[in-house]
Structure formats: C-alpha cells, structure tokens
Amino acid sequence: MAPQEQTPLVSPPLRAAYVQQPEGLKLSPLNTTLYHEVEYVMKNSIPVLLTFLFQYLFQIMIPIYYSSQLGEKYLSACSLSITTFYVTGPVIVNGFSTSLDTLCSTAYGAGHYEKVGLYFQRCTVILLLLLIPVCGLWLNSGPIIYMVTGNKEIADLCATYLSVMVFVTPALVVFECSKRYLQSQNKFSVPTRIIFLAVPVSVLLNKALVPVIGFNAPAVSFVSTYWLIAVLLCLYIYFIDGYQCWHKDTSFALLMADWSPFFALGVPGVLMILSEAFAFEVITFLSAKFSPLELASQSIVATIASLGFQIPFSVGICCSTRLANIIGARSENYKIAIEVALATACFLSFFNFGWMSLFRYQLTNMFTNKPELVEYASKLFLVVAFNQFLDCINVICASVLRSQGRQRTGSILSVVSYYLIALPFEIFMAFYCDMGVYGLWLGLAVGVSALSISELIIVLKSDWEAIIVNSTQIV
Numbered sequence: 028m029a030p031q032e033q034t035p036l037v038s039p040p041l042r043a044a045y046v047q048q049p050e051g052l053k054l055s056p057l058n059t060t061l062y063h064e065v066e067y068v069m070k071n072s073i074p075v076l077l078t079f080l081f082q083y084l085f086q087i088m089i090p091i092y093y094s095s096q097l098g099e100k101y102l103s104a105c106s107l108s109i110t111t112f113y114v115t116g117p118v119i120v121n122g123f124s125t126s127l128d129t130l131c132s133t134a135y136g137a138g139h140y141e142k143v144g145l146y147f148q149r150c151t152v153i154l155l156l157l158l159i160p161v162c163g164l165w166l167n168s169g170p171i172i173y174m175v176t177g178n179k180e181i182a183d184l185c186a187t188y189l190s191v192m193v194f195v196t197p198a199l200v201v202f203e204c205s206k207r208y209l210q211s212q213n214k215f216s217v218p219t220r221i222i223f224l225a226v227p228v229s230v231l232l233n234k235a236l237v238p239v240i241g242f243n244a245p246a247v248s249f250v251s252t253y254w255l256i257a258v259l260l261c262l263y264i265y266f267i268d269g270y271q272c273w274h275k276d277t278s279f280a281l282l283m284a285d286w287s288p289f290f291a292l293g294v295p296g297v298l299m300i301l302s303e304a305f306a307f308e309v310i311t312f313l314s315a316k317f318s319p320l321e322l323a324s325q326s327i328v329a330t331i332a333s334l335g336f337q338i339p340f341s342v343g344i345c346c347s348t349r350l351a352n353i354i355g356a357r358s359e360n361y362k363i364a365i366e367v368a369l370a371t372a373c374f375l376s377f378f379n380f381g382w383m384s385l386f387r388y389q390l391t392n393m394f395t396n397k398p399e400l401v402e403y404a405s406k407l408f409l410v411v412a413f414n415q416f417l418d419c420i421n422v423i424c425a426s427v428l429r430s431q432g433r434q435r436t437g438s439i440l441s442v443v444s445y446y447l448i449a450l451p452f453e454i455f456m457a458f459y460c461d462m463g464v465y466g467l468w469l470g471l472a473v474g475v476s477a478l479s480i481s482e483l484i485i486v487l488k489s490d491w492e493a494i495i496v497n498s499t500q501i502v
Contacts, residue, residue: 054495057359064367068345074219076341078206081222083337085229085252086117090245093233101242104184107176108246110308111168111185112192115161118304120154120203122297126289127204129432131211132348133498135272136355144274145281147208152282153289154200162196165189184242191246198250198257205260210348212272221259225252295438299425302438306445306474307332310467313457321464324404327394328411328468335383339375339419343426346371350430354498361491365427369486372423376416383412410468417475424482431494433485440481449474 087109094105127150134142164171169186173179206218229252236244264273307329314325346368353360383390387408391401428437453470456462462469 054492055356055358057362059360059363061363061367064349064363067349068342068367068371071213071215071345071348072342074216075210075344076337078219078222079337079341081219081226083334085225086113086249089226089229089233090249093237093245094242096237097242100181101184104181104188104242105245107172107181108185108188108192111172112165112189114301114304114308115164116158116192116196116199117203118301119157119161119297120199122300123154123157123289123293124150124203124207125296125299125429125434126150126292127207127211128344128347128429129292129351129434130288131208132351132430133355133432135211136352137357137498139355140272141274143208143211143272145277147204148274148277149282149286150289150293151200151204153286153293154204155197158196158200162193165193187243188246191243191250195250195253198253202253202257202260205257205264208272209260209264209268210344211351213348213352214268215345217263217268218260221256221263224259225256228252228255292432292434295434296429298438299434299441302441302445306449306471309450310453310464310471313453313467314464316458317463320400320403323395323400324407325464325467327391327400327404328407330394331383331390331408332411332415335379335415336418336422338379339372339422342371342375343422346423347426347430350427354430354495357495365486365491368423368427369483372420375423376419379419380412380416383415384409387412407464407468410465410472414468414472414475417472417479420479420483421475424479424486427486427489428482431489432498436485437482440478440485444474444478444481448477 090109091102091105095102127146130146130150131143134140134146166189167186168189169182172185173182176182202218209215209217229248232248232251233244236247240247311325311329314322346364350361350364350368353364387405388401390408391404395401395404425437425441428434449471451470452473453467456466456470457464458466460466
C-alpha cells in the first residue's frame with residue numbers, strides 16, 4: 028500500500044528546514060497565525076472530548092447501571108471492582124503512554140515517520156509486560172478486598188469480576204497506544220468514530236447477557252467491547268492509515284532495545300495521573316466520616332466535577348500534540364501555539380466555573396429532588412466550581428510540560444501539591460475547623476492553586492530553544 032500524505036492544518040507545513048550552526052540552533056521562522064492555532068485546538072478538541080465521554084459511558088456508567096438492576100450488593104461490588112480496576116490498570120496504561128505524547132509527536136514533527144511507528148510498537152510491548160503482575164493482582168484480589176472492606180460476600184463478587192477483567196488487558200493496551208499513535212499524527216477523529224460503536228454494543232451485550240450470567244455480564248460485555256474497538260483500530264491502521272508512520276522492519280531485538288526514554292517519561296506520567304486520581308478518592312473516603320447528607324452531596328458534585336475535568340483534559344491533549352510537533356519541527360511557531368494554549372486555559376477556567384456555578388441547582392436536580400440535599404449540594408457546587416477554575420490552568424500547563432518531555436517535573440509538583448499541601452489543609456479545614464465536606468474541597472483548592480501557579484511559572488519561564496535542542500536526542 029502506498030504511503031498516504033499527511034495534510035497539515037497549518038500552511039506552509041511545520042517541517043521547515045533548520046540547521047545546526049556553531050553559534051547555536053537556528054529555528055525555522057514563524058509561519059503560522061493565531062487563527063490557525065485557534066482553529067487547530069477547536070477542531071481537534073471536540074473528537075478527543077467525545078472519545079473520553081464514550082469511554083466513560085461504556086467503562087463506568089453502563090456497567091454500574093446494569094449491576095444496579097441486580098441489587099444493592101451487586102452495585103457496590105461492581106463499583107468497587109471498577110475503581111480497583113481503574114486505579115491498577117487504565118491509570119498505569121494512560122500514564123505510561125503519555126510518553127508517546129512526547130516521543131511520537133516530536134518524531135512526527137521532525138518528519139522521522141518510522142520512528143513514530145517504532146515508539147508505538149515498543150510502548151505497546153512494554154505495557155503488555157508491565158501489566159502481567161497487575162493481572163496476577165486481579166486474579167488474587169479477593170483476600171485484599173476482604174481486608175479493606177471486611178465483607179466476604181462483596182470481596183468474593185469483586186474477585187470474580189476482576190478475574191474476568193484480566194482478559195481485557197491486551198485490548199486495553201493496544202487501543203490506548205494505537206489511539207496516541209494516531210493522535211500524534213493529528214488524526215484525532217479516528218478513535219472517536221470507532222469508539223462510538225462501543226456504547227450501543229455495550230448496551231446490547233449487557234441486555235443479552237445479564238439475564239443469562241448475572242453479575243459477571245457487565246465484565247464480559249466490557250471485555251468484549253474493548254476487544255472490538257481495539258481490533259477495529261488495528262484494522263484501520265493496517266488497511267486505511269497507510270504505512271507512512273509504520274516501522275516495517277521491526278525485530279524482537281529492536282523492540283527490546285532502548286526502553287530508557289519510555290520509563291523516564293512514562294513513570295512520572297503515571298505518577299501525575301495517579302496522584303490526581305487518588306487525591307479525589309481521598310475526598311470521597313474522608314466524606315464517609317460525615318453525615319449521609321454530606322456524603323450524598325459529595326457523590327453528586329464529584330460526578331459532575333469528573334465530567335467537567337474531561338473538557339480541559341481533551342484540549343490539553345491537542346495542545347500537547349501540537350507543541351510536540353512544533354518542537355520536533357524546530358520551529359518558532361511555539362511562540363503563537365503557547366499563547367493560544369494559555370489563553371485557552373484561561374477561557375476554560377471561566378467557562379467551567381460559569382456553567383458549574385450558574386446551573387448548580389439544575390445539576391443537583393438531575394440526581395435528587397430532596398430539598399435539603401439540593402440546597403446543600405448546590406452550595407457545595409460553588410466551592411467545586413472554584414476548584415475547577417484553578418484546575419483548568421493546571422491541566423493545560425501539565426499538557427505543555429508533557430509536550431516538552433518534562434513529565435518528571437509535573438509529577439513532583441503533583442505529589443507535593445496534592446499530598447504535602449492539599450491533604451493537610453483538607454484535614455484541618457474539614458475536621459478542625461468543622462467545615463465538613465466544604466473544608467475538604469477548600470483544602471483541595473489550596474493544593475490545586477499551588478500546583479497551577481507553579482506549573483504556570485515553569486511554563487512561562489521555559490527555555491524553548493534548550494528544549495528543542497534536547498529533543499534532538501529523541502528524534
């Protein structure tokens with residue numbers, strides 16, 4: 028099959044010539060515009076956002092819904108199983124594969140297309156090997172869950188559920204790595220079109236299997252759906268995408284060589300995502316110490332906050348890909364692209380704060396019609412909206428750091444901000460100041476504020492020419 032030419036959004040192409048001269052690196056001149064960069068972000072953020080929303084539906088909402096039809100204990104077991112699965116599986120895959128956001132996108136911007144494919148192939152192999160012990164954990168999760176919950180029946184149900192989830196591992200790794208492989212080439216809509224099929228397929232499988240096999244039906248449906256979208260994405264890459272970025276002469280020795288860049292970028296990437304995920308889990312856990320009213324309010328606002336987070340995260344992926352392409356191209360276009368990224372962060376901060384605070388009563392009424400709960404949760408939404416205002420800056424700046432290959436910096440800032448700053452403030456405000464769940468979210472806001480400001484300062488003070496010179500070691 029003949030290679031397919033990539034049509035760049037910005038004209039002329041980014042891959043302008045550059046030369047290494049004795050006095051330093053000479054960048055290719057600026058050849059993009061503010062309009063083109065805004066168009067790039069707007070055009071590509073929508074399919075990425077839809078991809079995450081579809082994944083959220085068939086990964087979490089659909090399994091929980093069908094489990095709830097079987098009874099309360101099955102709902103609890105399914106929810107606990109999905110949480111355990113997410114923290115020990117997808118978080119590792121998503122975090123480690125952020126290395127591809129740097130490596131593949133930079134190589135693509137430099138025009139080293141076969142390296143894009145080689146990085147994709149290596150990362151897939153590494154993740155498949157890394158998840159072998161995780162599969163062992165899922166197969167032996169019963170005693171661990173029983174130790175945490177003290178409920179033998181729930182622990183046994185979770186162990187059965189997670190033993191089925193072992194079979195999704197190859198599909199999960201292949202899909203996530205393939206998705207980033209395509210996104211690094213600015214093909215953001217392809218995973219969206221494929222994953223759109225996952226929602227109706229998941230619903231149909233659950234409807235058919237729940238009456239037959241009961242509690243394990245959502246897990247079996249989940250595994251089957253993931254295999255479907257993973258195979259379809261591979262078929263797209265093989266038959267439709269062409270071979271421009273595929274490394275054809277791959278050998279076992281080549282796949283097993285030079286893993287250090289992946290671990291240097293991937294391990295901090297895991298820490299960045301894991302630290303934030305656990306920070307929100309801590310709030311849910313501590314909320315159980317308060318009244319049922321506060322716990323119910325926390326559940327409502329956490330669900331909406333998770334949805335709100337997807338917006339800047341989707342935009343951040345586009346910004347990260349764009350900037351990494353520019354870094355690989357050794358272009359001065361970063362000057363406009365970074366301005367657009369930071370301006371977008373400010374816009375999204377006001378946007379998320381606006382809809383979450385203005386429509387707080389309507390959002391709460393989607394979950395309950397109890398007046399006392401509506402009133403309490405609506406007030407809590409104001410604090411959560413303020414948190415979202417700060418978090419949008421954090422998410423976009425973190426994406427810029429990923430484009431620069433500075434995941435290690437981002438992971439250190441995340442761990443310090445969430446656990447050395449936010450957590451003590453959460454405990455102090457919630458328990459010592461008797462502010463309850465309000466205090467938990469205010470404490471988190473203090474940590475997110477420190478994280479956002481720190482990342483923003485680092486991004487603004489970035490030595491872009493040094494970053495571009497260092498990228499030559501990658502591509």
